[in-house]
Amino acid sequence: MKNTETQERIDALLARYVAGLLPEPARVLVDAHLELSTANRGMVASLETLAGDALDRIEPKMLVGADACLERIFEAPAPQIRLPDRTPAKGLLPRAIADFIGMSEDEIPWKTRMPGFRDFELGEIDGCEVELFWIKPGRAIPKHTHEGMELSLVLDGAFNDDTGHYGRGDISVNDETVDHRPVAEKFTPCIGMAVTDGPLRLTGSLGQRLSDILWA
Amino acid sequence: MSNAEEFARLAGRVANGRDKAAFARLFSHFAPRINAYLQKLGLPASQAEEMTQDVMAVLWHKADLFDPAKSSLSTWLFRIARNRRIDAIRRDRSHLLDPEDPMLQPEAPEQADEQLDAAERDERVRRALTVLPAEQAKLIEMAFFLGMTHTQISEQENLPMGTVKSRIRLAFNRLRKALEEEGPL
Numbered sequence: 001m002k003n004t005e006t007q008e009r010i011d012a013l014l015a016r017y018v019a020g021l022l023p024e025p026a027r028v029l030v031d032a033h034l035e036l037s038t039a040n041r042g043m044v045a046s047l048e049t050l051a052g053d054a055l056d057r058i059e060p061k062m063l064v065g066a067d068a069c070l071e072r073i074f075e076a077p078a079p080q081i082r083l084p085d086r087t088p089a090k091g092l093l094p095r096a097i098a099d100f101i102g103m104s105e106d107e108i109p110w111k112t113r114m115p116g117f118r119d120f121e122l123g124e125i126d127g128c129e130v131e132l133f134w135i136k137p138g139r140a141i142p143k144h145t146h147e148g149m150e151l152s153l154v155l156d157g158a159f160n161d162d163t164g165h166y167g168r169g170d171i172s173v174n175d176e177t178v179d180h181r182p183v184a185e186k187f188t189p190c191i192g193m194a195v196t197d198g199p200l201r202l203t204g205s206l207g208q209r210l211s212d213i214l215w216a
Numbered sequence: 217m218s219n220a221e222e223f224a225r226l227a228g229r230v231a232n233g234r235d236k237a238a239f240a241r242l243f244s245h246f247a248p249r250i251n252a253y254l255q256k257l258g259l260p261a262s263q264a265e266e267m268t269q270d271v272m273a274v275l276w277h278k279a280d281l282f283d284p285a286k287s288s289l290s291t292w293l294f295r296i297a298r299n300r301r302i303d304a305i306r307r308d309r310s311h312l313l314d315p316e317d318p319m320l321q322p323e324a325p326e327q328a329d330e331q332l333d334a335a336e337r338d339e340r341v342r343r344a345l346t347v348l349p350a351e352q353a354k355l356i357e358m359a360f361f362l363g364m365t366h367t368q369i370s371e372q373e374n375l376p377m378g379t380v381k382s383r384i385r386l387a388f389n390r391l392r393k394a395l396e397e398e399g400p401l
């Protein structure tokens with residue numbers, strides 16, 4: 001069972017996801033989590049139901065040009081429809097991540113950073129640092145703390161750290177107060193996606209950092 | 217007939233008969249609400265109206281994609297408005313006509329009994345929300361509907377952070393309990 005603080009942070013993450021106010025890489029990470037894991041699908045669906053109810057109850061604000069708007073809708077040609085591709089993702093990468101990085105698993109240009117640890121840095125996107133990581137079975141990542149907040153999603157294998165066990169589809173949340181020492185489980189490399197607050201104190205399109213969002 | 221049923225019926229007439237009168241009724245209810253929602257999230261009035269038009273145009277042209285067994289019309293429109301706003305920020309229109317949510321795209325195709333569960337789940341969480349103390353319900357709604365951070369809520373409501381956190385935690389726990397009550401969803 002996750003500790004209370006982790007649960008609160010995941011709740012804050014899901015709430016912002018439902019509201020549509022996460023930085024893009026964090027939104028992709030939650031999308032991928034929902035694709036891989038059933039754990040929070042019911043909660044997300046519930047919050048969306050309640051958000052729909054809230055929309056129904058909101059104090060309405062009349063459109064200045066309501067009649068003209070209605071006319072334009074009737075007269076305009078149907079918008080181009082591009083329905084989402086529903087074929088299940090093949091292989092390791094959930095569709096949300098494959099679409100986001102624009103490549104398949106075999107195309108990932110891993111770089112070895114230290115023995116038993118590879119990564120692929122996507123750089124800073126919407127105020128967040130984004131990377132995929134690969135940890136050799138049984139390998140411990142040296143202790144590191146984060147500046148700001150870090151979200152990780154396990155895509156394959158599993159790791160354990162002070163806060164618990166994380167397998168495919170699980171999200172781990174860490175902040176700079178956590179002395180974080182993940183150890184990949186035996187037999188299978190642990191592959192995942194990490195989204196961290198950008199180092200430059202730059203903010204993305206929403207003007208907020210993960211730390212603001214998850215400081216629950 | 218409840219409001220939700222009436223809206224679903226009108227949406228059906230838009231889908232099947234291109235019924236302008238039915239659409240106009242849905243427009244008069246939902247357009248001002250979507251507009252209010254988008255302005256609450258900080259969009260300037262002119263942009264909010266333009267986006268409201270985009271969202272309602274999806275309903276006019278694609279009402280057949282709305283499935284009342286899966287969600288209420290207001291939830292369906294909420295998702296479209298939310299995704300449209302995300303795409304406007306990203307300058308990417310790829311989500312505009314994706315009224316379905318990623319969570320409805322699990323790895324395995326959705327089973328018919330999952331749809332039955334949706335109605336039951338909605339009823340359970342609505343019941344859970346109505347029995348929440350008002351101050352908890354209000355704060356959790358500020359989080360998932362308006363996307364406010366704990367800090368923003370604490371400032372706006374003039375409440376200590378600890379109070380905000382504990383009320384939201386209690387509210388989430390109640391919702392989670394409601395979801396877990398009768399088997400997995």
